[in-house]
Amino acid sequence: MMASSMQPKTLVLFFGEIDCRVLPNRQPDEIKTCVEQYASVSDQIPTKRVVFIGPAGSSPRENWDKNYPTAGSEIKRNIVTNDFNKWLRYASDDR
Numbered sequence: 001m002m003a004s005s006m007q008p009k010t011l012v013l014f015f016g017e018i019d020c021r022v023l024p025n026r027q028p029d030e031i032k033t034c035v036e037q038y039a040s041v042s043d044q045i046p047t048k049r050v051v052f053i054g055p056a057g058s059s060p061r062e063n064w065d066k067n068y069p070t071a072g073s074e075i076k077r078n079i080v081t082n083d084f085n086k087w088l089r090y091a092s093d094d095r
Contacts, residue, residue: 010049013042015088017055020081021070031080032087039091052092054085 015038019026026034042050058070058077070077 009047010051011042011045011047012051012053013038014053015039015055016081016084020055020077020084021058021068023071023080025072025076026080028083031083035084035087035091039088039094050092052088054088055081057081 015035019031019034039052042052058074058081060074072080
């Protein structure tokens with residue numbers, strides 16, 4: 001087989017879960033920059049289609065596992081998650 005025939009036709013990328021859970025005090029322009037940096041990775045991947053998947057809403061449970069800390073309130077984390085997913089949609093439309 002030729003190497004080019006082994007290139008994936010679709011690549012699925014998951015972004016933002018840790019950013020939205022641990023860094024909820026980011027400003028909107030910081031969230032946008034973060035998403036743009038993640039999405040720019042797709043420009044360097046030789047594939048026909050890239051699918052971006054953002055994080056789901058935050059759980060009301062906080063710091064339930066010391067290995068996976070949270071910061072900020074559930075409401076604040078969900079606001080950041082909504083902003084992150086909004087910018088991720090914009091970034092995917094541009095690609």
